[in-house]
Every structure is written in structure tokens, then in C-alpha cells.
Amino acid sequence: MTIVTETSARGRMRLAKEAGRGVGLLDDATKARALYAIADAIDGAADEIVAANAEDLDRGVRHGLAEGLRDRLRLDAPRVAALASAVRDVAALPDPVGRVLETRTIGGGIELTKVSVPFGVIGAIYEARPNVTVDIAALALRSGNAVVLRGGTAAEATNAALVAAMRGALDEVGIDPEAIQTIDAFGREGARELMTARGLIDLLVPRGSAQLIETVVTESTVPVIETGAGVVHIVIDASARPDWAREIVVNAKAQRPSVCNAVETVLVHRDALGLVPDLLDALEDAGVTVHGDEAIRALSPRVVAATDEDWATEHLSLDLSMRVVDDLDAALAHIRTYSTHHTESIITEDVANAERFLAEVDSAAVLHNASTRFTDGGEFGFGAEVGISTQKLHARGPMGLPELTSIKWIGRGAGHVRS
């Protein structure tokens, strides 16, 4: 087992940077072997990990951590096994490094190739979800990057146990264990150092609440990818098929309400109001509370009054905002005002309206006659998901392993000079 001797956040980032140079040059088979070793080490350390997690949970109870947060923090034996299994899935993915993306001959004979390369060091800031500790470390290593993890003090003991297991596994297979670093011990000051470590952190990924992401985006001077927050809309157009409207809205809200691709607001074209009573019944059967405007409330006494705040709210619960719009223009205007640019869907039989919606809505994913729940790395066939980018720089929508690489231009000449 590796002893951690570096006692400053910046010192650990420097170690990650150095280790990253070696990790970036590893071949496919070695990186895969490292990940299988990590999975085995997590399985082997399951008892220690669960015991460390019990410590964190105890402290959570003493500090009044909400039950929902404690559930996300909790690791029992089956959850630890699932973590290890997810690492094996990442190990089996193709190497995203070294892909030749373009070749051309320039300058009268220089052979120029554009190849994918690792970023170097990926930083992650997240809240008390120990699964992110393992997920991000595995994805970073698979793509040839070192990683610096800042998972929050509520999960400090769990994260320390997971990181110790992962570092031990790297050591065993002959890879510098400094490629995986945790800076949980350095509190808020450590997080601040991570966000401003220009030259040491090549990419910072925040995962968690809208507030955490906002803080990271506004306070960071290192490159950041904004992920996650989803005030997701479905438009039920005048010509929507009632059965598809019902099935898609119920699926998008109720199948898993706590995730970012769940729908939060349904906009109903005035001419489609006839299908709403059935839709409200189906939503009620699924346990959903609808927050509606006047026109929706007139259709059912079970609809609660929507407030202005509802339109901007990511409920992440079995709550759904619903309002009537006069036409597609009004729906697009509402989406422009309230969307977080994650996913929006339209249910319509009118192809022209569908195409207009797909062209004009400025979101990572735009769908026609499909549930918003499909915006997901697994569903898109990526094999793994780093997060869902809601920004437009570098990556947009579900991010897989290739999004954890940058590029490099390599030119091979024979004494070429520019004329």
C-alpha cells in the first residue's frame, strides 16, 4: 500500500502532473490491465471501504445530513461490487488515445497528422457520491490522464479508502500511484487551489448540484466543462398523438425523476388541450404532482397552482410543471427563457414544426417524438459517461471517453522551411 506523504493540495497536484506524463504514454493493454487491477483491489478492500463508509454515515447522522444525501453516500457490499464491475466495463472500452483524426501533406512534403492525446491531469469536484470517485478515476486513467479528486468532506473516509485501494492497484501493476490523488483533506481551500491551478490541471469537471457547478464555473481559472443541470422541456404540439404524448411524458418524468434528463416542464399547445385529462390521469397513477397554470388547473382539481419559480425549477422529484401555450413560437420563447440547454423534445405529427423545433432549440439534445430520458451516455452507446455537458465548448451532451482527450498536431519533415 502506498503511503501518502505530500501534505499540500498543490503538492499533490504537482505529483499528479508528473505521474500523468507516464500514464499518457501507456499503451492500451497496460491501461486496461491497470483498470482490472483497480476493480480487483476494490473488491478485495470491500470490508475496509464499507467500514470507512460507516464512519462517514455516522458523522453524517451526527451532523444532520439529510436522508437523501446519506443514501447517495451509502456503500454496502453490493454497491461496492457494482463499483468494481463498472471499472471492468471501462477497462473493456477501446482506447481513445492515439486515434489518427486527420492526415495531410503540407509545406511541400511535411506529413502532418492530427492525433488524439490525453489532457494530462483531470480534476473533479463533486459532492458526497463515492461512486464518482471511482468512475472518474477509471475514466481518466482509461484515457491516459492522471486525476485529482475533490469529493467533499462528508465522504472523506470512504473516498480515502477507495483511493488507497486504487493507488495500491496501480503500484502493483507498475504504474506511478501518484496518478490518482485526493485532496478532500484540504477542505474549501483545497477546492479553491484546484480551481485556480493553471498549468497543473488541464480540465476540471464539476459534478453535482446547480450551485456547486455555478461556483466552479465562475471561480475557476482552469478550463472547465459545465455539466448536468437540466430544466428539461417537452412540447405537446397541436397535432401530437395522444398515446405518444401520454407515454413519453410519463416516462420522461416518472421512470427516474431524480436525474438531469427527466422532464421538468410540459408546454401544451392550446389545440391539444383535449388530450390533457387523460395525461393528468396517467401522471397521477405514476404518483406525479402537476403544477399547472390556470388552463391546466381548470381540467383537474388535483393540479396545484404553478408559481413563476416553477418554470425555472429542476424539481428532480415527482413534480412536473405544465402550462398552455398559444403556438410553437410561444413554446420556443418559453424554452429560450427557462431551458438550461440540456434536452428538449417535441411531440408532433407535423414534420415542419418538428424540423423547426430541432433546428431552433439551442440545447445539447433535441428530440422528436421521444422521451428526454434518452440523453445519456449509455443510451447513446458510449459505454461510459463522464457527465452531460450543457456548454458548447469541447463537448456537448453526454461525454464519453473521447471527450477526455485533446489533440496534437504531429509533423514529420525533411529539412522543410517556410518560404
Add this chain to the structure above:
Amino acid sequence: MTIVTETSARGRMRLAKEAGRGVGLLDDATKARALYAIADAIDGAADEIVAANAEDLDRGVRHGLAEGLRDRLRLDAPRVAALASAVRDVAALPDPVGRVLETRTIGGGIELTKVSVPFGVIGAIYEARPNVTVDIAALALRSGNAVVLRGGTAAEATNAALVAAMRGALDEVGIDPEAIQTIDAFGREGARELMTARGLIDLLVPRGSAQLIETVVTESTVPVIETGAGVVHIVIDASARPDWAREIVVNAKAQRPSVCNAVETVLVHRDALGLVPDLLDALEDAGVTVHGDEAIRALSPRVVAATDEDWATEHLSLDLSMRVVDDLDAALAHIRTYSTHHTESIITEDVANAERFLAEVDSAAVLHNASTRFTDGGEFGFGAEVGISTQKLHARGPMGLPELTSIKWIGRGAGHVRS
């Protein structure tokens, strides 16, 4: 001619955002037509532009602006014609928007496509170079984006004349002229608003001095692409061909010393010292002053003593730092310490050393037996250059039109829900 009525920087950014929605949906031919109209308008307004520029130059003289800066600011009739001609070149480039980058079927029948889309609004912060005003506006429009320009108060009158001509041209061809905005009039406060306009500016590109770029990168909360600064290295390995070493180093330093891809430091393997006297002669013939370490100075009395500061300096002049290294490891360590990750080249006949250099040096462009001057959008065949990215997120190295686009996932289903 369009009247500018909006009197706040933020108001102008809002107008750009709205106009950007329309510009993003324009087809290829319309965008090309708009650019040809802009080129004609610049030609047509040449007298006004030169007169406005004379105002800026007069003020520059009064305020003691250095002659080098005044030269960059100066627009005479031939330079105005060259600006218009560059816009016509951009008009002739292929549309980077609407490319289908990937297609796949997911969820048992949803047709998913990944297409290139405009960013929306591109911001640019630069110093008194009026050519950037036209270049960036043309590149942004060609890629379906609106643009907000902040070119500095020293060029305010020139930029205003250029922007007026460009906006007038948009109006003529029926495109919302608010797609081109200047916020020079709002001074430093306007620049600060631009850097923090989350939700209004989708991408900010700084162009100019290392200090300007550092300020923009550290103070911005909107996504930024870091461009430009180049402390560029050439390594002359033990087995380097003397003629190639001489030709490449002279070309890389002297062909155009003021640009970011010009070499700043040459690292000479101790076993290649024999070729240095000839190299020093050739550099002297080209007017270059060499700043050398002890071993280099021992070879010629014309070499001045290098200071520690030299290794970190982007001279941008006919000055060149030169030092001897014991081996390739020492050269790589020097580059790790001082490189700005722009371009480095190795001159060697040893293929293993070349491949190690190309793999290990962490720069946008890495070259073997070729001049560093090739790292350029034009040389790479991009047809136009937005800048040279020295970061790893989104774009790295020369950026062409495709780098001014993001992507969107479009899914077309038939009532698909997630199971």
C-alpha cells in the same frame, strides 16, 4: 446605414444574442453573400475608414503610442483593400455548419445524428489591430455566429468605421445588423461585462499580448479559448544534419520574427556543438542577436550572455536564446519548464529520438526536421485562421472555421420511451 441606439455593453450583447438566432439558421449561400457585401462595403468606405484611422493615429501620437503599435494600428488604402480581400477569401470557404458528424440508431429506433451548429455569440477581446475587427467578424458570420468586438480604445474610431460599414452591408442583404456589435465605447467596464456575460457570450477569444490573454483567461466566467503566446523551441540533436539545422533555425527565427510561431530558444545537444559556429554565422547574416549560455558564448564573441529570464521570454524580435544540453532528457526537461505549449521542433537523424520527442512534448504542434513557422492556419490548409489555441479544450493549434462551431444531438423517434 444603421443607427446604433443601444447605449450599454450588456444591451448590445443582448441584441447580438437575438440576432445570432437568425444568423445561425442562414444557409451557406446567404452567409457567403453577406460576406461579399461586407467586402464591397469596406472597399466602398475606404476613405471614411482611412480618415477615422488618421484620427486614431493622431490621438496615438498625442498619447505617446509606440511606433510599433502605431504601425499595427495604421490602415492606408492598400491595407483596407487587403482587409476586403481577406473577407472574400472567407466567403469562399465551405460552410462549417450543418455537417453530419455521426449517425446512429438508439433506443430501438430513434435516428440520432450529431451535427455541427454555431456557438451563438462569439466575443473577441484584442488590442489596437483593426484587421482583427474585420477578420473575426467575417469568420464568426461565416460560421453562423453573431459577434461582439472589443478592440480597445486606441483604435476606437477605426473600429467604429469598420463596424458601421459591415453592419450597413448586413442591412442591405436583409440580415439583422445587430449580429455585429462593438463595445469599444464602454472602456474597461465594457470588457469586464463581456468577460462575465454568462448566457450571452458562448465563446470568448482573446487576441494580443500574453498579459491581455492572461487577464481574459483568469477574469472570464464565460468559456474562453486561450491563444497565441509562443515560447517556441528547436532542439538540435546529436545527429542533426548541419545544413538542416542551419536552414531551419534561421527560417524559424528570421523569416518573420514578430509572430508566435517564430522560434525563441534553441537547445543544442553537447555532441552537436561542432555545427554551432556555422549556425551562428548564418544567424548573424540574418541580423539575429544570440543570447547564449557559457558554452555557446565560448564559440563566438558576438553572442551575448543569456539571463535566466531569456528562457521564459517570447522575444518576438531578432533575438534568440541558445543553450547546450547534455542529452534529450535535459532538452525535454527544459521544454517542460519553459514552453508555452505552442510548437516545438527537433532536428535529428535518430528516428527513435524523433519519435520520443513527438510523443512526449506536450504542445499543440510537434515537428521533426521542419521549421516551427509551419504552425499556421494557412500553412495547415484551413483557408483562414481564428488564432492558435495553446489550450487543450475544444481546439488546439491553428483554429479554422470548424473550431467556431459546436455540436448538437438530434434524435427523431416514433413514440420511443426508455425502458
